[in-house]
Amino acid sequence: MWNKVQETVKFLQEKGFSTPDYGIVLGSGLGNLVDVMQVEVKIPYEEIPNFKVSTVAGHSGNLYFGTISGKKVVIQQGRFHFYEGWSMQDVTFPIRVMKFLGTDNLIVSNASGGVNADFKVGDIMIISDQIGFLMENPLLGINEERFGNRFVDMHDTYDKPMIVLMEQVAKNQNINLKKGVYLGVSGPTFETPAEYNMVRNLGADTVGMSTVPEVIVAKHMNMKCFGLSVITDLGVEGEVVSVSHEEVQIAAKAAEKVMSKLMVEFLSIL
Numbered sequence: 001m002w003n004k005v006q007e008t009v010k011f012l013q014e015k016g017f018s019t020p021d022y023g024i025v026l027g028s029g030l031g032n033l034v035d036v037m038q039v040e041v042k043i044p045y046e047e048i049p050n051f052k053v054s055t056v057a058g059h060s061g062n063l064y065f066g067t068i069s070g071k072k073v074v075i076q077q078g079r080f081h082f083y084e085g086w087s088m089q090d091v092t093f094p095i096r097v098m099k100f101l102g103t104d105n106l107i108v109s110n111a112s113g114g115v116n117a118d119f120k121v122g123d124i125m126i127i128s129d130q131i132g133f134l135m136e137n138p139l140l141g142i143n144e145e146r147f148g149n150r151f152v153d154m155h156d157t158y159d160k161p162m163i164v165l166m167e168q169v170a171k172n173q174n175i176n177l178k179k180g181v182y183l184g185v186s187g188p189t190f191e192t193p194a195e196y197n198m199v200r201n202l203g204a205d206t207v208g209m210s211t212v213p214e215v216i217v218a219k220h221m222n223m224k225c226f227g228l229s230v231i232t233d234l235g236v237e238g239e240v241v242s243v244s245h246e247e248v249q250i251a252a253k254a255a256e257k258v259m260s261k262l263m264v265e266f267l268s269i270l
């Protein structure tokens, strides 16, 4: 793994990736952030050594290097999900690469199902903490000390100063952001009503199929993490609601403009 990361980093540096200030994973809802970026390099995943190729409709696969709001960023447009059959190491590989390109900061976005009764479809939530419910951890196996310690402290997983800053940005822009706990499952099934109840009872506000592995690996390498989640559907107590991938995509798309606007100002003052 160590050698693979170094090989990929070297390849990207030769293609013009220099040291980024921030690594950004564009999940559903932030796909168009690349439109406001001054792109220096864009490389499709299939050309990058050791990268997998995203197999999900609506998730494109490109790695970008460039500038947003004066900050150098490396952007992963489209992520790898555990439910696609990739290993946890494959899913989190790009985060290792971002770190060794030279950034200590990770920003993620995703779509999730809201189980908090105060949430509605289209809301955007700052992720304040996470619950790993994927039943597999990306750090299982022999620990590579050059990446980080065997036992990783997860008390301060989502960076508090970055959360405060985003709350300020939202206030400036008159946007009502939610804040809460994201629970990560493997998917690809959406939850049964009983499972949505379980998610709520476990203390989460939303549930989704990504992010937790990437953030664990980022913390392994001592990176600061920040995350936004678009609520694309609801698992509300006592109500029979259905959800489809298409609905999730539509709701996430509808939030893109607001998400990008938040992120542009956030990056400018970070």
Ligand code: HPA
Pocket (backbone or CB within 6 Å): 111, 112, 113, 114, 187, 189, 190, 191, 207, 208, 209, 232, 233, 234, 235, 243, 248
């Ligand atoms: N459950 C799991 N993953 C999701 C959901 C959901 O309701 N919505 C978007 N991603």
